[in-house]
Amino acid sequence: MTLRNSRPVLAWRTLAATWRWTPGSACQICASWQRDAVCDECQRRFLRPCHRCRCCAAALAGLNEVCGRCILRPPAFDQTLAAVDYAYPWDGLVTRFKFGGACELARPLADLMSEALWTAAEQIGFEPPDVLLPVPLSAARQRERGYNQAWELARRIGPALEVPSHARWVERVLDTPHQTGLPRAERLHNLRGAFAVTPAGRAGLAGRRVAILDDVMTTGATLDALAATVRRAGATAVQSWVFARTVSDDAAP
Numbered sequence: 001m002t003l004r005n006s007r008p009v010l011a012w013r014t015l016a017a018t019w020r021w022t023p024g025s026a027c028q029i030c031a032s033w034q035r036d037a038v039c040d041e042c043q044r045r046f047l048r049p050c051h052r053c054r055c056c057a058a059a060l061a062g063l064n065e066v067c068g069r070c071i072l073r074p075p076a077f078d079q080t081l082a083a084v085d086y087a088y089p090w091d092g093l094v095t096r097f098k099f100g101g102a103c104e105l106a107r108p109l110a111d112l113m114s115e116a117l118w119t120a121a122e123q124i125g126f127e128p129p130d131v132l133l134p135v136p137l138s139a140a141r142q143r144e145r146g147y148n149q150a151w152e153l154a155r156r157i158g159p160a161l162e163v164p165s166h167a168r169w170v171e172r173v174l175d176t177p178h179q180t181g182l183p184r185a186e187r188l189h190n191l192r193g194a195f196a197v198t199p200a201g202r203a204g205l206a207g208r209r210v211a212i213l214d215d216v217m218t219t220g221a222t223l224d225a226l227a228a229t230v231r232r233a234g235a236t237a238v239q240s241w242v243f244a245r246t247v248s249d250d251a252a253p
């Protein structure tokens, strides 16, 4: 796949140029006082390029483009772009962002994701989506947390990349208990019927290329279930965009 035109790349270059987002703050990782949310030294140490499965972004040791699991059972999404491994120090940032009420981390995490997407567009090429959808939380989970971490990322990334983002085109109608430790097949079973397309989504998704966005991909079961839902509503292509990809299936909280 290639970029259809230069508009998104130009937008992403503009975003990259504004990456140094604050006149002074403590690095979110090492706490040194400098300009960036994550300092240059920490980016050099911890933002390592990694060969990943084109489909699910699992780290691959060999030169294969797609991992064995995606060959055996292709997920409903076509491609996944991940900014980092779910490992030190990013796992700590995600935990603070997701469970510690540190909503202010949305901006630096969104900037890191946007940078990774921009790099991927230049290096491997992919068609930019028409629409960006955050993975929805159930109403109860969102009330409990106070915000949807995926929407906090999407609403910053979407405008910067000139991709409209919609928080209310899909909804989570079935809450599932924490799936940590469950095998992928069981997770998929639990997620059956978890997502529904709203009337606005039904009107908007037909014939569109969609990116679905979450903070972390573990087994990919959640994104798989959501991708299948938006495909049934007529989406012609689905990408997954995640901040972090786990190294093993059980690593995420």
Ligand SMILES: [Zn+2]
Binding pocket: 027, 028, 029, 030, 031, 032, 038, 039, 040, 041, 042, 043
């Ligand atoms: Zn640092």
Ligand SMILES: [Zn+2]
Binding pocket: 053, 054, 055, 056, 057, 058, 066, 067, 068, 069, 070
């Ligand atoms: Zn894969």
